[in-house]
Amino acid sequence: MENKTTEEIAEVLEAVWTLQEQGNATVDEVIHSAKTTVSDELLKKLRNEGFLSVNTAGQIRLLEKGKTAAEKIIRRHRLAERLLCDVLAYHVDESEAAACEYEHLLAEGITNSICTLLGHPRYCPHNKPIPEGDCCRQASRALTPIVIPCDQLQVGESAKIAYFSTKEHSRLLKLSALGISPGVTLKLIQKWPACVVQCEETEIAFEPEVAHNIYVWQTPKE
Amino acid sequence: MAINPSSDSLKKVVLVGNPNVGKSVIFRILTGNYVVVSNFPGTTVEVSRGRMQLGGSTYEVVDTPGINSLVPQSEDERVTCEILLREKPDVIVQVADAKNLRRTLLITSQLAEFGIPMVLALNMIDEAEDRGIEIDSGGLSELFSIPAIETIAIYSKGRRQLLSAIQNTTPPQNPILKLYSQDEVIRALDDSFPPALLSIEWLAGNNSDLNRTIEDSFGSDALNHLTEWVQQYRAAGHKHPAKEISGIRNRLLDRTVASYKKKKKSRFLKESENIKKFWFGLLMAGLFLFAFNEFGGLLNLKTPFDFVMEWAGNNLDTIVTGNSLFRSIVLGLNQDGALEFGLLPGFIHFLLFIAPVIIPLGVLISSSRSFAHDMGVFSRRPSTGIPILLGILLLLYEFVGHTGAQTFVGLLENVLFRQHFIPWLQALIPEGFLANLLVGKYGLVSMGVSYAVGIVLPVVATFFITFGLLEDSGYLPRLSILSDRLMRLMGLNGKAILPMVLGFGCVTMATMSTRILSSKRERLIATLLLSLGIPCSAQLGVIMGIAAGFTIKATLVIIGVVASQLLLVGYLSTLLIRGKPSEFIFEIPPIRMPQIKNVALKTLFRIKWYLKEAVPLFLAGTLILFVMDSIRVYGMSLLVWLQKGLEPVLEGLLHLPAEAAGIFLLGFLRRDYGAAGLYELARNGMLTGQQVVVSLIVITLFVPCLATFLMIIKEQGWKRALAITGFIVPFAVSVGTIVGWILRTFGIHFN
Numbered sequence: 001m002e003n004k005t006t007e008e009i010a011e012v013l014e015a016v017w018t019l020q021e022q023g024n025a026t027v028d029e030v031i032h033s034a035k036t037t038v039s040d041e042l043l044k045k046l047r048n049e050g051f052l053s054v055n056t057a058g059q060i061r062l063l064e065k066g067k068t069a070a071e072k073i074i075r076r077h078r079l080a081e082r083l084l085c086d087v088l089a090y091h092v093d094e095s096e097a098a099a100c101e102y103e104h105l106l107a108e109g110i111t112n113s114i115c116t117l118l119g120h121p122r123y124c125p126h127n128k129p130i131p132e133g134d135c136c137r138q139a140s141r142a143l144t145p146i147v148i149p150c151d152q153l154q155v156g157e158s159a160k161i162a163y164f165s166t167k168e169h170s171r172l173l174k175l176s177a178l179g180i181s182p183g184v185t186l187k188l189i190q191k192w193p194a195c196v197v198q199c200e201e202t203e204i205a206f207e208p209e210v211a212h213n214i215y216v217w218q219t220p221k222e
Numbered sequence: 223m224a225i226n227p228s229s230d231s232l233k234k235v236v237l238v239g240n241p242n243v244g245k246s247v248i249f250r251i252l253t254g255n256y257v258v259v260s261n262f263p264g265t266t267v268e269v270s271r272g273r274m275q276l277g278g279s280t281y282e283v284v285d286t287p288g289i290n291s292l293v294p295q296s297e298d299e300r301v302t303c304e305i306l307l308r309e310k311p312d313v314i315v316q317v318a319d320a321k322n323l324r325r326t327l328l329i330t331s332q333l334a335e336f337g338i339p340m341v342l343a344l345n346m347i348d349e350a351e352d353r354g355i356e357i358d359s360g361g362l363s364e365l366f367s368i369p370a371i372e373t374i375a376i377y378s379k380g381r382r383q384l385l386s387a388i389q390n391t392t393p394p395q396n397p398i399l400k401l402y403s404q405d406e407v408i409r410a411l412d413d414s415f416p417p418a419l420l421s422i423e424w425l426a427g428n429n430s431d432l433n434r435t436i437e438d439s440f441g442s443d444a445l446n447h448l449t450e451w452v453q454q455y456r457a458a459g460h461k462h463p464a465k466e467i468s469g470i471r472n473r474l475l476d477r478t479v480a481s482y483k484k485k486k487k488s489r490f491l492k493e494s495e496n497i498k499k500f501w502f503g504l505l506m507a508g509l510f511l512f513a514f515n516e517f518g519g520l521l522n523l524k525t526p527f528d529f530v531m532e533w534a535g536n537n538l539d540t541i542v543t544g545n546s547l548f549r550s551i552v553l554g555l556n557q558d559g560a561l562e563f564g565l566l567p568g569f570i571h572f573l574l575f576i577a578p579v580i581i582p583l584g585v586l587i588s589s590s591r592s593f594a595h596d597m598g599v600f601s602r603r604p605s606t607g608i609p610i611l612l613g614i615l616l617l618l619y620e621f622v623g624h625t626g627a628q629t630f631v632g633l634l635e636n637v638l639f640r641q642h643f644i645p646w647l648q649a650l651i652p653e654g655f656l657a658n659l660l661v662g663k664y665g666l667v668s669m670g671v672s673y674a675v676g677i678v679l680p681v682v683a684t685f686f687i688t689f690g691l692l693e694d695s696g697y698l699p700r701l702s703i704l705s706d707r708l709m710r711l712m713g714l715n716g717k718a719i720l721p722m723v724l725g726f727g728c729v730t731m732a733t734m735s736t737r738i739l740s741s742k743r744e745r746l747i748a749t750l751l752l753s754l755g756i757p758c759s760a761q762l763g764v765i766m767g768i769a770a771g772f773t774i775k776a777t778l779v780i781i782g783v784v785a786s787q788l789l790l791v792g793y794l795s796t797l798l799i800r801g802k803p804s805e806f807i808f809e810i811p812p813i814r815m816p817q818i819k820n821v822a823l824k825t826l827f828r829i830k831w832y833l834k835e836a837v838p839l840f841l842a843g844t845l846i847l848f849v850m851d852s853i854r855v856y857g858m859s860l861l862v863w864l865q866k867g868l869e870p871v872l873e874g875l876l877h878l879p880a881e882a883a884g885i886f887l888l889g890f891l892r893r894d895y896g897a898a899g900l901y902e903l904a905r906n907g908m909l910t911g912q913q914v915v916v917s918l919i920v921i922t923l924f925v926p927c928l929a930t931f932l933m934i935i936k937e938q939g940w941k942r943a944l945a946i947t948g949f950i951v952p953f954a955v956s957v958g959t960i961v962g963w964i965l966r967t968f969g970i971h972f973n
């Protein structure tokens with residue numbers, strides 16, 4: 001029962017946050033768009049616990065406590081979407097539903113790990129901003145997103161392959177047979193008109209789309 | 223691909239390895255049989271077989287297509303797996319590119335599981351050494367307990383050691399089983415299934431063809447047993463064992479590469495900077511001379527070539543004496559008595575245009591690895607690659623268009639056939655049917671043979687030489703990178719550049735080589751484009767010959783129209799033929815100095831193929847014309863009737879003279895043959911500039927030649943062959959009609 005309420009609270013806060021991004025949130029709109037039944041009781045509980053306030057015109061405003069909580073939920077949701085789209089090669093539309101599940105499951109530490117793995121993304125696949133976490137603030141000082149698609153490397157840069165984000169089995173096998181597999185170091189030597197990487201003593205060319213599927217650990221710059 | 227297991231009494235050696243590591247060269251060393259080899263991954267599309275004698279017994283040697291893994295993903299990989307499973311070879315020779323040890327050992331670790339005696343040939347060891355890579359072949363040999371022989375196949379280095387290793391080798395051991403015996407999946411392994419680890423990976427691949435082969439080789443029990451084992455293993459809460467195995471393989475590879483491959487710091491050792499500088503200076507001077515000769519005329523400058531030719535024209539006449547045949551061969555005097563196509567002018571041209579660039583380039587590439595490497599880099603970057611491409615095209619034009627289409631065509635067609643052989647035959651054969659059949663207007667010799675051998679052969683031969691050089695140098699894959707975007711517009715990818723370039727040599731051969739493309743859709747589009755708008759070299763030579771009589775504007779209009787139609791049709795076909803372009807993942811071989819012997823062998827091989835394929839068609843075509851010319855219906859020959867029938871199209875739509883009918887008919891037998899007919903018409907002043915442009919456009923876009931048509935039937939089936947032709951003929955005529963109308967309406971002339 002306790003869990004269910006937490007989830008309900010989370011859904012309401014998420015709806016308020018999202019609506020506020022677009023303009024402002026009214027009680028009616030929140031009732032309409034939240035993924036849970038928003039009862040008067042629930043709203044009252046949120047108000048009483050200091051998450052949000054409702055004015056006479058029915059407009060909802062997040063209070064400090066509510067903002068902090070909503071930011072975390074939104075962050076988990078949108079990072080989960082990125083994870084599903086970039087790494088597990090889900091389609092953007094498919095990612096939504098699964099991300100809704102994840103947002104309730106991920107612990108803080110894991111969220112930050114995922115954020116780091118993805119290179120502290122700033123936007124979700126729907127192009128909405130992802131709230132920053134501690135890890136992002138630390139990283140932005142060092143300016144090193146850790147895992148990036150290999151077409152974002154500078155020409156001449158070397159990096160170790162982290163993972164492939166593609167569902168096409170044949171592509172994976174083709175790449176790994178040519179010696180491109182996670183753990184191997186490659187060097188980007190040309191970006192246009194096709195990408196060329198060097199792996200051992202072999203040069204391998206592929207189209208940019210394939211390069212975009214190969215994620216590498218970027219070596220931190222001094 | 224058919225696999226024909228041959229008699230069992232022979233011992234069998236199978237060559238296996240990554241693409242472009244030199245399997246076919248080793249095949250040639252072992253058997254003495256020639257198979258086409260090149261510096262282009264995926265050259266071997268069919269399995270070749272040959273014999274060798276060794277230590278008193280006869281071996282059958284099988285050359286297989288290049289593979290990257292024995293877990294089959296491509297047709298080639300499946301074929302190789304099937305050969306290993308079905309034919310149960312006595313010895314496997316794994317040919318490896320020594321500088322890519324990791325990829326090599328992936329295959330080695332998979333082959334080791336077959337339990338068949340094997341030898342590892344670490345080929346191209348010189349290239350590895352040049353890059354500062356040292357391989358502990360003794361250590362590798364011990365790890366797998368197989369002989370590991372260092373070879374340089376193109377120089378036959380290591381041949382003796384390889385032969386003795388083939389005789390004495392024993393089954394390998396699989397280091398995975400020893401090194402990772404504590405891993406869960408290895409401990410659980412049931413050794414009742416022969417290539418145990420590999421077969422688990424096969425099972426995961428779920429390749430029904432391969433599963434059938436496994437059933438055939440080991441019985442359906444084995445397959446069921448294995449499936450059960452996998453299910454049990456997974457039921458115990460493990461990942462799919464195939465995943466664990468490929469993980470273990472990766473660990474083995476990392477570990478082995480780390481301990482047996484050493485890399486010294488310096489790349490490209492043992493090079494003399496001064497010699498390199500000297501030849502580089504010569505190359506620059508050569509390029510300058512080439513550019514001066516090529517473009518000096520446009521700036522109204524007298525080029526060195528003009529100067530030498532003028533001197534030769536004034537003086538050689540008196541120096542070279544003797545009978546007229548000798549004089550025409552050496553000097554190639556034209557009707558006005560000026561030097562034109564003889565050996566000597568041809569030689570001067572070669573010496574002043576081609577040699578100054580090619581010789582220093584060749585010396586640099588073969589002596590300096592760093593130069594070869596830099597050339598490789600420059601030719602794949604657009605900023606430098608496009609100028610390099612233009613340079614290569616100009617050189618190609620000078621060699622094929624001048625040395626081939628002018629010097630050799632002049633010698634063979636003009637001097638040998640027209641001035642000597644045909645008049646001699648005409649004098650020999652009494653007038654009548656036989657004379658008409660052989661040396662008449664549509665004579666088998668006077669038309670068929672003299673076109674095939676006199677005009678087409680020299681052009682095709684010089685093209686094949688150039689193509690062989692380009693292919694073996696490793697330039698073509700770089701062209702694939704440059705052209706990838708353009709090809710993508712037409713639903714293809716950069717890989718398709720190989721058939722397209724080959725098409726400029728012979729469209730029929732190129733149609734066959736569309737097999738290297740990975741999807742059916744791409745093969746269809748490439749075939750369509752080849753038969754639509756790629757002129758083969760013979761046709762190209764003739765087109766250039768005709769266009770040379772007119773202005774450069776005419777040539778540009780023809781090229782522009784044909785190229786734009788290719789793009790248009792290519793683009794439309796991406797909309798009509800559904801599917802995505804297959805992905806472009808492509809290995810780029812290093813730039814290497816082509817082996818002259820190999821290029822020569824390859825050229826001979828292709829010329830032989832060409833003669834066998836073309837000459838009968840030329841003769842058949844001539845015969846058809848002869849028959850149509852001889853048979854009279856209501857007082858007119860069939861040919862005239864045909865011309866009358868085509869008149870509305872030719873005169874009404876295209877505004878061409880009725881004589882062109884025979885040419886378009888010939889064009890179907892061989893496109894270049896038709897173009898050669900146009901050449902005659904143009905030379906006789908029967909065509910205006912506009913007509914030349916229109917007819918050349920139509921004949922370029924026109925139906926593929928008969929041989930190509932037959933090849934399309936073979937590769938794509940007769941329905942598609944008919945559909946392609948049914949589209950192309952009206953399309954070519956429409957384009958010709960529209961271009962002709964535009965030219966006339968806007969009064970654009972080319973004379």
